[in-house]
Amino acid sequence: MTNPGSTLLAVHLDRSSLLRPLLPALRAGLADLLEAQTGPDEPEVVLSTGNDLTRSLADGTHPPAVPVPAREALAALPAKLRPLDGPDLRTGAHRLLDAVGDQLAARPEAERPGRVVVLLVGEGAVGDTAAVRERIAHQQAAYAWEFVLVDIAGGVVAAGKAQEPEESDAGAASAEDAAGQTSAVAVKQRSGEPAAAARFGIPATATITAGPGRDGVSAAFAAATSFVARARAAAPHEPVEGFSDDERAAADVPDGRPTWKKLLRIA
Structure with missing residues (x-):
């Protein structure tokens, strides 16, 4: 029997160059979420920001997950x-699940937590998610892990990494990336529908689309903090109340930057 009343919170925060303008807001939102977990009965936390768990060690393996108190x-x-x-x-999330598992x-x-809550934050439209979707489904069914997804509508999608843009997309342009090389990018406006839910196999009720404005990212993190609290309080396999319409509306903030700043990924 697992340790009832205890929780492990596993977080992966995507900080790929596509999200460069939103990183300050993402960092602030993550800090607020972690601070909300501190105090009596605080959970163990496995935090992955970027390549913490995916980089290769000298022996060819990856770093292990090391849970620590929230503080x-x-x-x-x-x-x-x-x-x-x-x-x-998708790559960071898959590695997080492997490492935590x-x-x-x-x-x-007897030392395993009674609840495992996984928070994924990043650009959900990039790449083939079949492998991580299968792994998420297994952890949900076999171990009652609870998943929540904050899908960042960053507004800039790298060519060759995203799905084919629809005719309503704003088109493509050239921009200089962080390495000084020129690559094609497309400015894409998202609808309020949590399309990433189906891509990752996470319930739509547990998926919220944030941004592309920075205030939307902050609002989505506040909503995710409340969701994590509800998930921690719920019993395994017990339904968790999803994001409200008001929370979704607060997170749906347009990107007010000029187009040239979007293309160059400048805040």
Whole structure:
């Protein structure tokens, strides 16, 4: 039997270069979420921002998941998040699930948390999500892990990584990336529908689309913080109340930057 009343919160925050303008808002929202977890009965936290768990070690393996109390995770959060070339959300999420699963499997059953809540934050429209969707479905069915997805509508999607744009897309332009190379990008406006829910196999009620404005990202993190609190309080396999219409509306904030700033990924 697992340890009832205990929770492990696993978080992956995508900080790929596509989200460069939103990284300050993402960092602030994550800090607020972690701070809300501190105090009596605070959960263990496995925090992955970028390539924390995906980079290769000298022996060819990846770093293991190391759960720490929420206050330690908050203290270890970098003061500034810098953009990375990878991994994208689907790759980082898959590695997070593998690492957390391995860590819990190594524990005696009595020391495993009664609840595992997984928060994924990033650009949900990038790449083929079949593998991570299958893994999420397994963890939900077999172990009652609770998933919540904050899909960031960053507004800039790298060519060759996203799905084919629809005719309503604003088109493509050239921009200089962080390495100084020129690549094609497309400015894409999202609807309020949580399309990423189906891509990742996470219930639509547990998926919220944030942005592309920074205030929308902040509102989505506030909503996710409330969702995590409800998930921690729920019993395994018990339905968790999803995001409200008001929360979704608050997170749906247009990107007010000029088009040229969007193309160059400048805040």
